[in-house]
Amino acid sequence: MKIGITFDLYSEYLALGYDEVAAAEFDSEDTIENIEDSLRRLGHETERIGNVKHLMRLLLDGRRWDLVFNICEGLSGFGRESLVPALLDNHEIPYTFSDPLALSVALHKGVAKRVLRDSGVPTPDFVVIERDADLAAVNLPFPLFLKPVAEGSSKGIDAESRVNTREQLERKGQRLLQEFQQPVLVERYLPGREYTVGIIGTGLEAECIGGMEILLKEGAEPGIYSFQNKREYETVVEYRTIDGVVLESCGVLALQAWRALGGRDAGRVDLREDEVGRVEVMEVNPLAGLNAVRSDLSILCRLRGISYFEMIRRIMTSVEHRIGNPTLLQESARRRSA
Ligand SMILES: Nc1ncnc2c1ncn2[C@@H]1O[C@H](COP(=O)(O)OP(=O)(O)O)[C@@H](O)[C@H]1O
Ligand SMILES: [Mg+2]
Incomplete structure (x- = not known):
């Protein structure tokens, strides 16, 4: 071609x-x-x-x-x-990859979470704040987590994103509204282990190709995979491949989330455990980074012995298969709603 x-x-x-x-x-x-x-x-x-x-x-x-x-x-x-x-x-x-609808829904974390919730995928309770005055009306139990509603790469996410008091909530909320000029997502803080899972394929033919736990080392900004930690990942982050029941439970949720949002060909789903150790979905990335060395999808493939070339080959197999079978997505949607 x-x-x-x-x-x-x-x-x-x-x-x-x-x-x-x-x-x-x-x-x-x-x-x-x-x-x-x-x-x-x-x-x-x-x-x-x-x-x-x-x-x-x-x-x-x-x-x-x-x-x-x-x-x-x-x-x-x-x-x-x-x-x-x-x-x-x-x-x-x-x-390659997702269509305009899936990409814009996934980009807006508030809309994406409404779709996930409606599809029965566990994701933390949340509200979307449009202006400073909305912060006073937030009625969710602390600790909470704040992020710009439509950014990636952990933009705007730092040690102050986790808030324990009204005062901290107001401060970080106002700061994010001001800095990013877009709504802010306020959601329940997930205190447990963090994972990211790789998906290849589309609809019912999508499969989980592996996942990894994100562990923060000494010297990292504690508790979150923040902008700074992502930038300094070589020294402060350890990626550990996951398998067994952990991979199984993350994979099931990741695929549900992937299909609910209509992801195609390849992407990643970020998850974290709540206070009782139950995994929940934080976000779906239908346009995951593809740097061979630094991107999470390439790293998790490498940890499972899948080379970069093999990853791209599998993405292309998905694309070719999908293009040859335009009914794949409709079929997937029909079976889900049946
Ligand atoms: N509800 C939450 N509870 C705890 N940590 C969170 C929560 N949401 C996000 N984080 C932390 O912030 C990081 C980035 O958030 P994420 O939603 O994945 O946005 P991005 O698109 O910037 O990657 C996550 O990897 C995680 O460490
Ligand atoms: Mg993420």
Whole structure:
């Protein structure tokens, strides 16, 4: 196949004046190279398209591809991850990973949690705060956890995200509203062990390919997989592969969450144990990072002996299978509601 690759390059945004936090979700050159290499080893021809602006220009010029391998995170707004898939849908060009609906629902953690709750997937009780005045009306038991409603890479998440008092809640809530200019999710704090699980596939054919526990070492910001801990992961985080009943229980929930939100091809689900050791879903990542060295999905694959190339090969198998079977998703939805 002739495969175009869409991506947001970190260095390109830094050069445009974006700071490290604003550009935190974007990809480095080696990620694109590794994807490209893997696709070529699979016998495909590749072309680097770049970000949505480059894609728009090429589409207007009449350019087409058999498939687009899309890892664009987008720049702003709740539709930022959906922009590229929506354009490609409109041009009837197939692409990897989720569609605009799944991507925008998963991006907005409040909406995503409503869907999860409605599907019977355990996730902490929550409210979404739109302005300072809403904080006084929060009626959930402490400790609570606060995060921007639609960010990733643990943006805005630090030692103050866990709050024990009204005063701390007001302070962190106001700060997040101000800094990120978007609603804030307030949810029950999950005090237990943290896991992340990898999924490959779509609908009923999705499978859990493994998972890992995230352990924080001495010197880490305690208790949370925060922005700072993610940045310093080499020294402060230990990733331990999970198996047996832990993997089984995380995997069942992760697949339920994945299917409920309509995830496709590959992604990750983040989970944590509550005060009685019951696993709950924190969030679903339908556009998981694909850096061969640093990204959680690649790390958890590596811990299970799945090479980066093998991971991309399995993603491509899912895409090819899905494109050849357009009824796969509808069938999955029908069986779920039956
Ligand atoms: N309800 C919660 N209770 C405890 N820790 C949480 C909770 N929600 C998030 N966290 C911590 O914050 C991290 C980032 O939150 P997450 O929802 O995964 O957002 P992101 O999209 O930034 O990865 C998690 O990995 C976890 O360590
Ligand atoms: Mg996460």
